[in-house]
Amino acid sequence: MTATTPKLNPVELQKLEKDGLAVLEDIYRYAQSGDINEVTESDMNRFKWYGLYHDKPKDGFFMLRVRLPGGIMTADQADAIVHLAETVAPGRVEITTRQTFQLHTIALRDIPTVFETLESVGLSSIEACGDVPRNVVSSPVAGIAADEWIDPRPFFKALDEHFAYNTDYSNLPRKYKVSVAGGGLDATQAPINDLSFTPGRKEIDGEIVLGYNVWVGGGLSHEPHLAQNIDVFVPADLDAVVEIARAITLVYRDFGYREKRNHARLKYLIADWGAERFREEVVNYLGHPLERAATDVPPAVYSGDVVGVFRQKQPNLYWVGLLVPTGRITPAQIREAARLSREYGQSEIRLTHSQNLLLPYIPEARLDALLAEPLLQELQPNGPRIQRTVVACTGLPYCNFATIETKEAAWQLAGALDQKVELDVPLRIHLSACPHSCSQHSIADIGLQGGVIRNPDGSKNKLPATDILLGGALGDDATIGRRVATKVPWSELADRLGNLVTTYQAQRTSPEDQFRHWAKRQTDDQLRVYLGFGEPETEEGVWTEEGSWNKSR
Structure with a gap:
């Protein structure tokens, strides 16, 4: 029972019995046995807290989703994904709409190897699935778009560090998606996230302050809702952004609906309460008043298209967006992208909401050589408009x-x-x-x-x-x-x-x-x-x- 739910659904009862994050030792125990029939139904559900779904036809093989804030990864991390795909995850590798990789056909016994390989390069799958804050997304051109108002990278990294493996948030009513925008080209998908930060400017005490407006309650699935502006502005300060995110998430944790799984996302609470009542409860949790939203905001543009060659805001540098056919990418292509990022860029690869791949920090003098590489004939930067x-x-x-x-x-x-x-x-x-x-x-x-x-x-x-x-x-x-x-x-x-x-x-x-x-x-x-x-x-x-x-x- 919660403040808004007199009767809990079966999954909620399972979570009260054992927290999703507490299943890690059990995962290792099940993996040692290798017998999928030993995994209890409730623990199978808890596997999601470590990024694991039982792949169809549910015969002992899993999909794993990587936690990759903002879709930014190093070449070494990409190599680790390749290694897994070529050894213990022989199924399809996919780029998702939330800027990360999914690996398929992982045997139960190989899950510890996957965890250890990811950890060796600073990656994990912790809370990539489950009733928790998921992978924090941003613009695929965060920090490099010429018309960006705020570089969102420090903010989505701070939020990821705050949320990940934090038992304060490991039992939310349902999945919880967060985005942080910087403005400019291809602004992030703020309207369809549970919690979104979009840039703005506001005069406070006679000074122009750069910061974020706050939106809550977006989500799609069976009953799509667009996020609502809760009339809050926070300065572009890491502690301030984390503080407001914490308060909003705790309000959802404590008041969100838990009776029906298909009526538990934050969007339903916002639809019933309205933005102003939700704002008031957030203020109660914070213990101090909040600034009203900024009205000086950049245009919010979303095309989903960063494929091609684009000038960055950094002098003489470009990003090159590669077209990946509906996100399906081979280990060999990932390996080659990692090599190219080292040879031509700064050992960085980015994944986009449209399931494509981006190589940033390419010097102008080396563009022609990069564009002539064989990989760019396969994953074409000048691909057809609709594809x-x-x-x-x-x-x-x-x-x-x-x-x-x-x-x-x-x-x-x-x-x-x-x-x-x-x-x-x-x-x-x-x-x-x-x-x-x-x-x-x-x-x-x-x-x-x-x-x-x-x-x-x-x-x-x-x-x-x-x-x-x-x-x-x-x-x-x-x-x-x-x-x-x-x-x-x-x-x-x-x-x-x-x-x-x-x-x-x-x-x-x-x-x-x-x-x-x-x-x-x-x-x-x-x-x-x-x-x-x-x-x-x-x-x-x-x-x-x-x-x-x-x-x-």
Whole structure:
């Protein structure tokens, strides 16, 4: 029982019985045995606190997610990932939407080896999953973007150090995601995190102070919510930022809902309380008043696209963004990226929200040589417009919730659209294999939520299909996409989306008229027509009560 929950769900009872962080000794014991059948159901759930999920088909092999604040890693750390992938994690290596790596097909007996290898290079998987503060994200160009207001790197590192392996936060009601922005190009995904810091300036006691506005309650999955500004400004001081983050997280810990797992994220508490009441409780926990939010803030821009060659704010230095096909990267490619970062840069590699890879600190005089390297012919900095921002969740065959294969399907779809239309602006297509929205399809220009439909030939083999959401966005005009069609056969998707994007291209008023702006001006019926479903009142355009699918299907 908590302040807001009279009855606890079974997972909450398990956490009261034994904290998630307390399972480490048990993991080593289970690994020594190597028998997956010895792992209790409750301990299997606690494995998440150490970044481990039981891969499909749950036969003793695991996915491990690395904790990598801000997506920044050294070449030596990248080499450690390669070593694991080539020895004890032979499954697919993926870059995630939260700027880290996932490794698949790790046997129970090999988990200690993974932990020890990560620790040897200053990495870990602690609290990369579970009901805890997850990997703190930021802009992939933090500290190097020319128009950045604040370098967020010291702040997300301080928050990571404060949250990680801290039993004050090891029993939150649900997962808890944090982001820290610096402003400028490709600002971080503040609207969809539980706790976000975005830059601002405010006059305090006659002086202009640089700092952060604070947002809470963002999150996607089945019921997406955008974060709310709680009207708080904190100076750009490490102690001040950690202090407010601590208070906010403790309020969530103590008042968050724990009766239903699908109604436990911070977004539900914020929706019920409102921003002002939540702010008041945070002030109570702090014991001192807070400044109201700054109104002098930079534009919040989010394109998801840092692929290419860009000048850094540091003189004569560039970053080069490499296109990784829906985040799937081989150990050999990671090894080569590490080598290139040493030879051309400063032994640093960055991972992006769009599942791509970035090499920073490249001297201008060495750009041509880097661009001629074989790896950059595979992971092309000048990749096709739509493929460079396409995002896909893990999907089949690894994810237990997935209904369809996603990685190759999304890549091929984006490639087909690049062949059909030639765009001069980013177009973000995100594909998830279930409603959990691990690809963040709710905030994509074109969001796809995969599923299956009955085979018209009457066989038991179901066919891949997708719901279509349009007009999602991040940044100043953050919006949840509108679900305009459901259960669209995958075989029809490239043609239908090709029609849609071609119509957008013909109707847009200027290059600044982004897809989300255009989609907002259209009715759902108009968008369905552009998808090729026919006029609303015709036999081909009659929609079900869900407002989406053609009755003739």
